[in-house]
Amino acid sequence: MGRISFSRKSLGIPYALFLAIFVVAPLLVLIYYAFTNGQGQFTLSNLTGFFTNPNTLGTLCYSFAISITTTAVCLLLAYPTAYILAKSRLKAKSVIVMIFIMPMWINFSLRITALKEILTLIENNLAFYPFLNAVIGMTYDFLPFMILPIYNTIVKLDESLLEAARDLGADEREAFLKVTLPLSIPGIVSGIAMVFLPAMTNYVVLDMLYNSTYIMGSLIGSYFAAYNWNGGSMIALILLAIICLFTLLTRGMEEEDNPRGGALL
Amino acid sequence: MEQRENIIELKHITKTFEDGFHAVEDFNLEVKRGEFVTFLGPSGCGKTTTLRMIAGFDIPTEGEILLNGKPITNLPPNKRPINTVFQRYALFPHMNIFDNIAFGLKQKKMQKSVIEKKVKKVLELVDLEGFENRRVSTLSGGQQQRVAIARAVVNEPEILLLDEPLGALDLKMRKEMQLELKAMHKELGITFIYVTHDQEEALTMSDKIVVMSEGKTQQIGAPEDIYNEPINAFVADFIGDSNIFNGIMTGHLRARFCGGEFDCVDDVEEGTHITAVVRPEDVILTAPQEGTIRGVVTSVIFKGMHYEITVESGKNEMVIQSVRSAKPGDQVGMRVDPDNIHIMIAEDHTNIFAVEINKNHRLEYNDTLLDTSLTKIIRGSKRAEDGTLLDASGEEIDPRKIRVMAAIGPNDIKMTDHQDEGLVQGYISNLIYKGDHYSYVIHTDMGQDFVVNDEYLWNMDDQVGLIMPVEKMTFSVKR
Structure with missing residues (x-):
């Protein structure tokens, strides 16, 4: 028979090729640079250097502080907003949700420049409040990413579960604490993942706010700017490891709490 | 303490929703302690709304609900000694079976050891011993159903409300659960109020059936009475064939x-x-x-x-x-x-008769086309370009699967000597003088009797044609 046999496996070739070229290869290059010195010899000095240098460790801690604060502020703002949006009986609900998402479509640099002007107007000199401004800038940038997944989980919440809780003797507050809140955890987790991780590395926002604050992203940038590719690669690799760890942790939580998924991530 | 015979009374309950829809109108009911009462009716008849008002999820627009003689009309659901088994079970997916069942008991701040004992006992009752640590999602529909019942029953409510609890189960499982529920009712002695659209289920299980249609009570009675002595055509049609x-x-x-x-x-x-x-x-x-x-x-x-x-x-x-x-x-x-x-x-003398959808998908009666829009009669339907009738989802409607009924009042029909002018022909088989007009019964060639009011005197056995203007007819669809 002259039929051309076309294995389903061969359909995966382009995808595998893409993965190899754009994911695996750069990663290998990154690892190569991270564990070699300028002469191309294997060394662990980049790794030990990172953990012994108070400068880099300080930046890591500072990045964490900014990320955690930003995530917390985002969560505090986003949860009530998402809750009210999801629970309201407004017919124009989708329009209001759109209003919260629309900033994401406006050019990023335009948004941050506008924010910069407003902050300058209020604070006179942006340099006085580097931490505050960093948090404000990132919150402004990342808030929609927190609202959306939370909104999605609350909107999909089965109303009869709340009625069941009320029926079994819970008042409205208890029903919220025992049913709505635990069941919106998948949304919260994916919201956190979408805010916390970018906040660790996104230094463009800070740059544009003329912010002197130094976070992990800026640190890597400075290493590469100074042609220290090996040190920069190691920091990038460490950051990658942290992110992987975090993702694994949250993924585990999500699956346990809601096997049906429902969140954005 | 005086033990009242009626555990719950609903008096002149009316529920009108914000959009003006009358879900329930002037609903009256008394339920005796320990009774198994079923609300039976087609979907949208107001039975679930009534149940939700008893549970406290909806507040009646008018009327009063008395529990043991005390008004509970505006009491929130958590303050009522009533528990519900929901249509889709509504088990908490983030809790295991034990925590689901213990939810109500923990809410009452009972001791841990008491809770454990009660949960164990109720799991035995629903035949799910040892399921405490299973997650909800690992259970089959029938098992989830049992958990839902256990979760409600464990609180020892005065009334157990069941909102089409068996609707999602397959036929065999449904039959089994019907018997089990009935046995459970006997064993626990709790008053059951059960909602279903399945007349067989209602007849099998209930002490008392409330047949509802369009928000109104049609008939209340024991299953035998309702089956054997239906009070009107709706009940007769709905209960049994x-x-x-x-x-x-x-x-x-x-x-x-x-x-x-x-x-x-x-x-x-x-x-x-x-x-x-x-x-x-x-x-x-x-x-x-x-x-x-x-x-x-x-x-x-x-x-x-x-x-x-x-x-x-x-x-x-x-x-x-x-x-x-x-x-x-x-x-x-x-x-x-x-x-x-x-x-x-007959409640009124409106003439109701079946009209046919012919093979061209047009409405006709006695081989005469009726000039009216069929797409307006069958909700959501539309016509394809070749004239075939499509339903809302775009599928062709099979005319044999729907019956269109036409209704026309006795004052809207005219009799004529010119028989050909009438939509249908017949002879006058009965006439009664009603003070200011005569009420005639015309026995038509179609085999149906029409009631016609006319101020002039006609003779018995006169052959007449009946002129029935289409614009005076109202149509309804029966599937």
């Missing part, structure tokens, strides 16, 4: 319907417009000359326990359940014992 005919009393204990005169046992005044109900199992097939009416068999379906035989007699159709088979095309006679004919006085 029925043949329903419009007819007229032609003499003392004699009624004419379906093209024949039958003896009956209901003493209704001569000349009264009636609705006659005959259960399919009560029709006796005979030789053609021995029957009260005769007809031709049009279809025979084997149903396991019996054959379902459809016989066309004139323009009327009779469905019969018989253990004896017949062949399509057979000439048969039909007889009904007087005892088995249920006569109801």
Whole structure:
């Protein structure tokens, strides 16, 4: 028979090729640079250097502080907003949700420049409040990413579960604490993942706010700017490891709490 | 303490939603302690809304709900000694079975050891011993159902509300659960209020059935009473299979319907417009000359326990359940014992008759096209370019699967000597003087009696044509 046999496996070739070229290869290059010195010899000095240098460790801690604060502020703002949006009986609900998402479509640099002007107007000199401004800038940038997944989980919440809780003797507050809140955890987790991780590395926002604050992203940038590719690669690799760890942790939580998924991530 | 006989009373309950929809209108009910009451009706009849008002999820627009004689109309659900088994179970997916069942007990701040004992006991009751640590998602539909029942029952409510709890189960499981629920009701002695649209389920399980339609109570009674003595055509049609005919009393204990005169046992005044109900199992097939009416068999379906035989007699159709088979095309006679004919006085004299959808998907009666829009009658339907009728999802509608009923008031029909001008022809078989007008009964060639009001005197047995303007008719669809 002259039929051309076309294995389903061969359909995966382009995808595998893409993965190899754009994911695996750069990663290998990154690892190569991270564990070699300028002469191309294997060394662990980049790794030990990172953990012994108070400068880099300080930046890591500072990045964490900014990320955690930003995530917390985002969560505090986003949860009530998402809750009210999801629970309201407004017919124009989708329009209001759109209003919260629309900033994401406006050019990023335009948004941050506008924010910069407003902050300058209020604070006179942006340099006085580097931490505050960093948090404000990132919150402004990342808030929609927190609202959306939370909104999605609350909107999909089965109303009869709340009625069941009320029926079994819970008042409205208890029903919220025992049913709505635990069941919106998948949304919260994916919201956190979408805010916390970018906040660790996104230094463009800070740059544009003329912010002197130094976070992990800026640190890597400075290493590469100074042609220290090996040190920069190691920091990038460490950051990658942290992110992987975090993702694994949250993924585990999500699956346990809601096997049906429902969140954005 | 005085033990009242009625555990819950609903008085003149009306519920109107924000959009103006009357879900429930002037609903009255008394439920005795320990009773198994079923709300039965088609979807959208207000039965679930009524249940939700008893549970406290909805507040009545008007009326009062009394529990043990005390008003609870505006009490929130968590303050009522009433628990609900929800339609889709509504088990908490983030808790295991133990925590689900213990939810209500923990809410009451009971001791841990007491809670554990109670949960264990109720799991035995629903036959799920050892399921405490299982997650909800690992359970089958039937098991989830049992957990939902256990979660409600464990609180020892005064009333257990069940909102179509078996709707999502397959037939075999449903039958099993029906018996188990009934047994559980006996064992626990709790008052059950059960909502279903399945008449068989209602008949099997209940002490008392409340038949509802369009927000109103149609009939309240024991299953036997409702089956044997339906109060109106709706109840007769909804409970069990029925043949329903419009007819007229032609003499003392004699009624004419379906093209024949039958003896009956209901003493209704001569000349009264009636609705006659005959259960399919009560029709006796005979030789053609021995029957009260005769007809031709049009279809025979084997149903396991019996054959379902459809016989066309004139323009009327009779469905019969018989253990004896017949062949399509057979000439048969039909007889009904007087005892088995249920006569109801027609509430009004509106003439209701079946109209046909012909093969071109147009409405016709007596081979005459009715000039009206069929797409407006069948909600959500539209016409394809070639004229075929499509439903909301774009599928072709099978005209044999829907019956369109037309209704026209007795004042809207005119009689004429020119028979051809009428939509249908017949002779005057009855006339009653009603003070300012005559009320005529015209027995048509189609085999149906029409009531017509006219201020002029016509003679008995006059041959007339009936002019029925289409714009005066209202149409409804029965599936």
